Amino acid sequence: MAAPASRRREQPSRGRSWPLIFVAILAVHSLAIYLFTRGFLLTRTELDLHSHRDDRTGVSPGCSSWPPPAVDRLVIVVLDALRFDFVAPSTFFEEKQPWMDKLQVLQKLAADEKKSARIFKALADPPTTSLQRLKALTTGGLPTFIDVGNSFGAPAIVEDNIMHQLAKNGKRVVMMGDDTWTQLYPEHFNKSFPYPSFNVKDLDTVDNGVIEHLLPSLRENDWDVLIAHFLGVDHAGHIFGVDSTPMIQKLEQYNQILEDVIDTLKSLSTPGGPHENTLLLVMGDHGQTLNGDHGGGTAEEVETSLFAWSPKTPPIAVLAVLGEDSCNFDLHGNEVCVSTMQQLDFAVTVSALLGIPFPFGSIGRVNPELYALSAGTWDNQKMDIKAYQESAGARIIPKLSFAFTLVTIRAASLLSNSYILTEGRVANFLLSTSCIAGVWHSATKGNFSIEEFVFLLLNICTRYGIEFGMSKQIAGPTATKDHPSTRGS
Ligand SMILES: [Zn+2]
Incomplete structure (x- = not known):
């Protein structure tokens, strides 16, 4: 007796939730488009602020803020x-x-x-x-x-x-x-x-x-x-x-x-x-x-x-x-x-x-x-x-x-500073993380889906692909051979 009753109660609620799902999809799409236009093509805000000769930050009194010219x-x-x-x-x-x-x-x-x-x-x-x-x-x-x-x-x-x-x-x-x-x-x-x-x-x-x-x-x-x-x-x-x-x-x-x-x-x-x-x-x-x-x-x-x-x-x-x-x-x-x-x-x-x-x-x-x-x-x-x-x-x-004072003797990193490349990494990291969360969630609920798992694997492959591509930036075809320094010998 209990089962048909619950089915009767479920059906109308499922019918009512369709508009909600559409609104949710619309909202997600709108958010995606917003993020795409704001984030993917990173519109950098250019500040019209300028440094001045008398700027003094972190400089002891009496000291000139900027170094004297070294070349004429x-x-x-x-x-x-x-x-x-x-x-x-x-x-x-x-x-x-x-x-x-x-x-x-x-x-x-x-x-x-x-x-x-x-x-x-x-x-x-x-x-x-x-x-x-x-x-x-x-x-x-x-x-x-x-x-x-x-x-x-x-x-x-x-x-x-x-x-x-x-x-x-x-x-x-x-x-x-x-x-x-x-x-x-x-x-x-x-x-x-x-x-x-x-x-x-x-x-x-x-x-x-x-x-x-x-x-x-x-x-x-x-x-x-x-x-x-x-x-x-x-x-x-x-x-x-x-x-x-x-x-x-x-x-x-x-x-x-x-x-x-x-x-x-x-x-x-x-x-x-x-x-x-x-x-x-x-x-x-x-x-x-x-x-x-x-x-x-x-x-x-x-x-x-x-x-x-x-x-x-x-x-x-x-x-x-x-x-x-x-x-x-x-x-x-x-x-x-x-x-x-x-x-x-x-x-x-x-x-x-x-x-x-x-x-x-x-x-x-x-x-x-x-x-x-x-x-x-x-x-x-x-x-x-x-x-x-x-x-x-x-x-x-x-x-x-x-x-x-500004200086460290060696450039800290040989990797690129590009926002664009870093952005790719971050996006991929977030996607992987949400994939793992999705697979974990469905696995704990007992309805493990192979599609989700395949998507996660694809994502991991893409991520390593990007990492590999970025590492080639330094160790690429024009990188110098590994020569030990000959100075002092
Ligand atoms: Zn050119």
């Missing part, structure tokens, strides 16, 4: 889509490839002038597209996918950035090359020579424009920061790929240009000369795959290079700060050491070098190795060799406290 002038040569293996000697890689060892002038300097020249492997954060990288390099922040959509109509940057700080602190900036710079910073340059960047089939217009203005500008005294952005290697990659004659020709052309730049700087770096305390940076904004693609998070795309050289030789003490990340002999039997840095640290390191406030939203740290390469950092501290030898080891750090 800075030359930044951006070679778009510069792969790490275009710069580091081929002996650092498993196999020598036709495109390696073309930028001989940089390798030679890194070998001959260890105290004042250094090759860095610079790790960019995805998305590895020029606009996002330029934004990240100047703001010290992390761009997101929503920025990718802005590539085609680059809006001026509202966030605090190096260009803003330079202009505000009376530093004069001249720019030549890729016109993305003038789109991002329409009012920040004292002089600019922009060239259109969108015709990828055109390998030479931008480069020739830069070449026309670069050497004459180096002899001028009307700037403090010079930015020259070449595009040929990026375009050669897109059209012909990395293993191609046009790519090799471009690299050889760049080698010649860089040689001229370095000769010019050297000749003007005598005491009292206009480049007595200038720092040269030759860097990529991102890497590229062998097919010339970029935008993603593979090792070939995120690994680019940064070469730093100061015509003025810093004291021997600098070698204590320079890490021994990876030293190896080049083709000529000379030792070359390569350090690793996060591209994220570029903005604050350059700010520290030039003595301007760090961009407000920057989350990077001063890179001690890059900072130490500028002779001026040592002059500021009146640091003589004897004092160094006495202070030896870690005790050098307090002497350079203003610079190194």
Whole structure:
């Protein structure tokens, strides 16, 4: 008697619950769409707050908030889509490839002038597209996918950035090359020579424009920061790929240009000369795959290079700060050491070098190795060799406290900082967790379903797939061979 009664009672309630289920599904869908639009394409809120020269946080009274300038002038040569293996000697890689060892002038300097020249492997954060990288390099922040959509109509940057700080602190900036710079910073340059960047089939217009203005500008005294952005290697990659004659020709052309730049700087770096305390940076904004693609998070795309050289030789003490990340002999039997840095640290390191406030939203740290390469950092501290030898080891750090309070000697992590990649991990973790909860719940109720279990397995596979893909970012095809340091032996 009891069973039919309960069935009679159940039926009407089941009928009444259908609208409720529909409302619940609708609510879940609406929530999903809301989260998708708010979260998946991470719309980053840009703050229009700016750092100021008189900001004093955590600084003892009487101390200047920001470090004094370590360099008087800075030359930044951006070679778009510069792969790490275009710069580091081929002996650092498993196999020598036709495109390696073309930028001989940089390798030679890194070998001959260890105290004042250094090759860095610079790790960019995805998305590895020029606009996002330029934004990240100047703001010290992390761009997101929503920025990718802005590539085609680059809006001026509202966030605090190096260009803003330079202009505000009376530093004069001249720019030549890729016109993305003038789109991002329409009012920040004292002089600019922009060239259109969108015709990828055109390998030479931008480069020739830069070449026309670069050497004459180096002899001028009307700037403090010079930015020259070449595009040929990026375009050669897109059209012909990395293993191609046009790519090799471009690299050889760049080698010649860089040689001229370095000769010019050297000749003007005598005491009292206009480049007595200038720092040269030759860097990529991102890497590229062998097919010339970029935008993603593979090792070939995120690994680019940064070469730093100061015509003025810093004291021997600098070698204590320079890490021994990876030293190896080049083709000529000379030792070359390569350090690793996060591209994220570029903005604050350059700010520290030039003595301007760090961009407000920057989350990077001063890179001690890059900072130490500028002779001026040592002059500021009146640091003589004897004092160094006495202070030896870690005790050098307090002497350079203003610079190194931000600093840890090694980059804490070689993993990417990208929100996008981390977001993927977090989403997958949450999905796995809810799957496990679902399987557990149904198992304890006794109605274990195979579908749920299969879904959980799939989810675990995806999760490990993502982890594996992300680990390849570091240990990818362009990662250096494992060379023990040869210094001291
Ligand atoms: Zn490109």
